[in-house]
Amino acid sequence: MIELDNVTKSFVVRRRAGRLRRTRTVVLACEGISFTVGAGEFVGYLGPNGAGKSTTIKMLTGILTPSSGSVRVAGLDPSRQRTTLARRIGVVFGQRTTLWWDLPLRDSLALVRHLYRIDAHDHRRRLAALIDLLDLGPFLDTPVRQLSLGQRMRGDLTAALLHDPELLVLDEPTIGLDVVTKATVRGFLAELNAERGTTVLLTTHDLGDIERLCRRVMIIDHGRLAYDGGLDRLRAMADAERMLVVDLERPGPPVEVPGVRFVRADGPRQWLAIGSGVNAATVVADVAARYEVADISLREPDIEDVVARLYRSGLPAPAPSADGRVGSTGW
């Protein structure tokens, strides 16, 4: 569905240096990115701000032309066949709406029908289904500018799906949403992928999205693809430590038992990192034997820590892109 081969995008940035002089610097937003996403996959695309996520999305959708390398989406070249491709993909930008600010949602969706030349019957049927699934009924006649962020996002999702695209590209779809709306949106996307077989690529900073939805994760950092694979392997690769949280009866010196590293303390509560390959049960038993413990709990590393560690420590060499892929099933 998506094939990127050695794609690079560079921008020339002109900065003022002195009164009239300007310096030109070439900024590489994406550098030699290659990956393949098969039909029916659900892929998360992560990276810190400015890593090149949005640039990649813009090249996939034909908004930007790559400086070099080849991009194929649904068998088309996005930069040359942008409008043909537009009929086959749906795009949602979380940060800004693709709807018309001053029009009621209902009219915005009517405009979408004409833009994509959707058959009136199909449009009515899909719209009814989406209204039902995303619960748009209460605010269909409200101008888009008056919608809450969550309502607007549901409207944007509807607008992107009315033409029944094969691929849905989402740029930070859950940004700023409350817990309930997030859950609605995630549930909806999971169902869309599972039942309609729609391929989904989403960028996010919310690791909940990734853990809940994505079987495959790609991480981009400084314009380079740094990881491409399953979630489990990402956890293992980052060698994330499990954390033992110990509540002592009273504050005391750092706990010392074999196999753990003291991290920090807050009153009687202490955080201990368990090294890889150490048996947690033994550690718990040791701590309980040597100290007066009020409570104890073990925390698995969450993906957030894993990614944070990866960003900080610099990333290992890119994994082969086929690895961890769910495969071209689902169609």
Next chain:
Amino acid sequence: MASALRVYGLLAWTWIRAAAQYPVSMVLLALGTAVVTGLDLAAIALMFSRVPRIAGYSAPEVMFLYATSGLSFALAEIVLGTAERLGQHVRRGTLDAMLVRPVSPLIQVATEEFSPRRMGKLIPTATVLILVLPRLDVTWTPLRVLLVPMMIISGFVMFAALWVLTAAVQFVLIDGHQATKAVTYGGGFLTQYPLGIFGRDFVRGLTFVIPLAFVNWEPSLYVFGRADPLGLPTPVRFASPLVAAALCGVAALAWRAGLRHYRSTGS
């Protein structure tokens, strides 16, 4: 082309339907636009209440130029007036949303907030044209009659091309919308007057550089049976459609170049 017009019509119609939810405001706004447009006319009428001729041109002649230019301009503004917002869309990033849709962003910008209010501009100019035609002191030959719709249509196409050009410029000069207004609205304003009242070099500029003289001035000279102050040969009076076509070509190239620039640099 046909499908582009069809999409334009559908989008414009959707916007009109949305505006029609407030019918009173729609009618009032259209009337307001008509009144404001008519103010220029009042100024011209006021001048002629004092003197019978301005720089040798009679009141019907000046009114004829006002009406033909105004009609062409109003038509172009109705169809493409909002194209001048392109810079805003670049700045706000809403252009990206337009680029992921299967319709030219130019059509999307141009139909934005399409409202019958835009028709308000047609009322005063069309009225003046109808009133002034029988008052012109000319012998109406078939050629003269034919020149009137020709200049209105050519003028409309030229102004439309100018609007696309100014939109294209905003791909690069994102905040250039005030400067580009000078070209479109300034052009509309200039051609309302007999160019003969301006300096010769200025008129040369309007003939050969920004060919606004072909909107109505050159063909009108033939209608009035006057000699060209610049001394250009008679066929030039009929060159408006060619100039309009050429200007369209330039505008199309500029638009493509602008879009290509945007897509290689981003916002």
